[in-house]
Amino acid sequence: MSLLEIRGLEKSFSDKQVLRGLDLNVPEKSIFGFIGKNGTGKTTTMKIILGLLKPDSGEITVAGERVSYGQTATNRLIGYLPDVPEFYPFMTCKEYLYFCGEISGMDKQEIKSRSAELLEAVGLKDEKHRIKGFSRGMRQRLGIAQALLGRPKLLICDEPTSALDPVGRREILDILVRASQETTVLFSTHILSDVERICTDVAFLNEGRVSLCGRLSDIRRSYRSDSYIIEPENSEGLAALQKAFPQLREKNGTLTFRDSELSPFELMAFISGHKLPVIKFEREEPTLESLFMEVIGK
Amino acid sequence: MRQLRAFVKKEFTDQLRSGKLFILGAVFLLFGIMSPATAKLTPKLLELVAEQDSGFKIDVVREVTAVDSFDQFFKNISTALIVFVILQAGIFTKEYSSGTLLLSLTRGMVRRRVIAAKTLTLVLLWTAGYFFCFGVAYGYTAFYWDVSAVPDLFEAVMLWWIYGLWYISLIVFFSVFISTAVGVIFCVGAVYLFYSLLGMIPRVGKYLPTYLPNAGSLTHGESLSFTVPLAAALSLIVLLLAASIPIFNRKQV
Numbered sequence: 001m002s003l004l005e006i007r008g009l010e011k012s013f014s015d016k017q018v019l020r021g022l023d024l025n026v027p028e029k030s031i032f033g034f035i036g037k038n039g040t041g042k043t044t045t046m047k048i049i050l051g052l053l054k055p056d057s058g059e060i061t062v063a064g065e066r067v068s069y070g071q072t073a074t075n076r077l078i079g080y081l082p083d084v085p086e087f088y089p090f091m092t093c094k095e096y097l098y099f100c101g102e103i104s105g106m107d108k109q110e111i112k113s114r115s116a117e118l119l120e121a122v123g124l125k126d127e128k129h130r131i132k133g134f135s136r137g138m139r140q141r142l143g144i145a146q147a148l149l150g151r152p153k154l155l156i157c158d159e160p161t162s163a164l165d166p167v168g169r170r171e172i173l174d175i176l177v178r179a180s181q182e183t184t185v186l187f188s189t190h191i192l193s194d195v196e197r198i199c200t201d202v203a204f205l206n207e208g209r210v211s212l213c214g215r216l217s218d219i220r221r222s223y224r225s226d227s228y229i230i231e232p233e234n235s236e237g238l239a240a241l242q243k244a245f246p247q248l249r250e251k252n253g254t255l256t257f258r259d260s261e262l263s264p265f266e267l268m269a270f271i272s273g274h275k276l277p278v279i280k281f282e283r284e285e286p287t288l289e290s291l292f293m294e295v296i297g298k
Numbered sequence: 299m300r301q302l303r304a305f306v307k308k309e310f311t312d313q314l315r316s317g318k319l320f321i322l323g324a325v326f327l328l329f330g331i332m333s334p335a336t337a338k339l340t341p342k343l344l345e346l347v348a349e350q351d352s353g354f355k356i357d358v359v360r361e362v363t364a365v366d367s368f369d370q371f372f373k374n375i376s377t378a379l380i381v382f383v384i385l386q387a388g389i390f391t392k393e394y395s396s397g398t399l400l401l402s403l404t405r406g407m408v409r410r411r412v413i414a415a416k417t418l419t420l421v422l423l424w425t426a427g428y429f430f431c432f433g434v435a436y437g438y439t440a441f442y443w444d445v446s447a448v449p450d451l452f453e454a455v456m457l458w459w460i461y462g463l464w465y466i467s468l469i470v471f472f473s474v475f476i477s478t479a480v481g482v483i484f485c486v487g488a489v490y491l492f493y494s495l496l497g498m499i500p501r502v503g504k505y506l507p508t509y510l511p512n513a514g515s516l517t518h519g520e521s522l523s524f525t526v527p528l529a530a531a532l533s534l535i536v537l538l539l540a541a542s543i544p545i546f547n548r549k550q551v
Binding site for chain 1: 550
């Protein structure tokens, strides 16, 4: 079942049309990567989901409930981390979470126990200073803690890792993976390695539409090419293979071919028959980057 | 109710930790002390000037009384009100520019309660500051002079307090459109200027909210009617606050 469904979303800012009929299904319990270049409408889409922007047309439902602009009741189901989260700088993180819990109507004891648990999880348990002096990474982690406070069904993170160093990024990704055990995670990004590391599902946004969407493993499979790579261990092996199969193309000590040109089984038989040591014999996986480039037509 | 309380608490934490509460307290205390002090010291200063044979001829015509002290109070409190407006004009706009309101709203904070909480904060601050200031002035005045002879003091004080509330409603109203504190101050100032100019037209002036500060004259025993300006101020307050809510509901943050 889809937790979040978007149908035909359109939005223009003055004369610039940002979203041109965007459709999206986010399945429950997925870690959904929302991928697109800067300025393709990722943040706009997220703000419409949160009722912060009014769409020109289209419909969004969260857990079957329709999203409305302004007073947005569906927000009680959503935890949101904006791209640059801003908190009241005069509060400590504990005070801020308490404030968040109070305005969302949580029980006092529940706020206390849940914030303690979350501050522990994001590594801010012993932080006594006011938010004023927090680094970006700390703000991002506090942002996730506040987003998860009310045990939302859907966690929306807008480019949570973009501004962070590799250590900070890794921490945030780990927290998201842990969060995905109890909630569905939708996060936008243009960092493809983050997607490859944690996402189960992806959607590529291009020119205001979703041009490719689905389970990452399915997409990989359907886009799997017919190319193979062989890396012999030594130059003798390389030479022997090239001599026996002139169709092989050589590049920096590796050989490539397509199965339309040559049967991989024939090649395997040759390798095992001649006991040639090889480091690698693999079917080429499309990288997310190559898929992305293909999708956006570059 | 809980949302409102939590938000008001947040506002006061901000006022306290940003030092605004301290500044307001100091300003109101200062003006509270200054009012009777000025009344007490002015004749002495004049005497000094007169003694120096500076060419001025000064006759101290009459004794200084409690009325003079309260006159000073009503003069000084307008400066305190200006300080209050300048200090608090950013109460909404600060949240727009920093983006802090975004997370509260996406957490389900009801927009009209944001308005209610901030208005309530301003009203509480103004009320506490104003009556603290008056309390100090009254205490000192009662120490030096006989205050029982001052007519209509209570009415005068209450009318001036309501005049301050009108400015609060102006801050709130302009804050739902304008995104900078300077802009809000400018608009509040423009409204004051507009009413002051309008007040120059004979017979119109005494019906405007800007007539309320004249309430100080009640203590001179003058019989002025404040019914119309009071009703005007109160209805404007209600109107401005009520209009702020639907506009704020549609505001993009």
